[in-house]
Amino acid sequence: MNSWRLFPDHFKQRLIVMLVSVFILGFILSIMISINFGTDPYSCFNYGASAKLHISFGNWQLLLNLLMFLIVIRFNRHLIGFGTLANMVLIGYLSDFFRYIWAQILPENFFEITAVRWILLFPTIAILVIGVSGYIAADLGVAPYDAIPFIITEHQTRFSFKTVRILWDIAFTVCGYLLGGVVGIITILVSFLFGPVIDYFKTKITALFFTDSLPETVSQQAACDGNR
Template identity: 35%
Template structure:
């Protein structure tokens, strides 16, 4: 299958591109808070943070480098999965997170909520809980805009084409592999809590992101993109 105009210029394009852009912005914003809290985010973020620290480059720069590599596979084997959402995700989330981490640092917020600052437990729980809940909602909105998958999310779709493995199992193995890579390259000592705590966010993602995507999708289809349903039924 080749690229088509329809996968970029979708029904309700103006509305969807606006919703997509807002959700991408908030995904980057809440990633910055999750990285500050130090209790983890999604497996891809955990892996990229570990690698970027090991290489001594910014999180956003490494994420863009890896995404640029992965999108080559998507172009070759599943170009139909690419859309404006693919490009916005791969380019902006990491740099938005870097920008706000810089804001937290220069404003002194890093010294209050940062993991190394050892904030009070109640504050740590509030920042982490607030951030991961809204990150999951933002990610669900992004996915339900249906304007293309991120390069990272496209890979298991490609692999699943040639394997008779339930996609859920394949996806869990894929995310687990990202976590293992994050462990192996982490600059922290294996005995330090900094290495284990980021798994909290990854585990929460495994259990709650799927249901959130379903709930948000039903809401958006009923109240925001109901024109799509009318077009399909007509």
């Protein structure tokens, strides 16, 4: 993230991109859960835990987010922004909302049809990448789940951030699987392969929405520098 400010440059554009990205993430999470090819590690855990506790996915995710949010406030509140709050409150409930809509308008067992699942898989992955890239590019705070690895890294020197993050995701994936969450193709892609792709699209979104107009030659040079 950039040095923390409540209202950074291009704040209105950042806020719009962040809110659209959160909407996309809630929407696409409802599809990921429905087609049963796995989700990101955090959603895998939350889906399994919410099913075990017999409460809605959105309610459980908000409760866990609030707990993590208290940790972030205690140890590094500079990671908090408007995007943090939108992520922790909205994504779970948006997913619940869209899954309710699918149940009302689509035939029963629609998402269990093999052809439908495979047809939706790759568009789902592509839209997920766009949503995550836009959320990161908006740079309005870090989701509580994503903030904890930063905090752990800051308070120890034995492990790098990359190692901490991988272990963090693995822990939630394993716990989610044991609780009944689905681990699948999407889980593996999110955990190990999405980083470079998301970074690429984040750079493009940043250049498109949050960079002041520059002469063409300067813009082209900046783009080249960003891709090195």
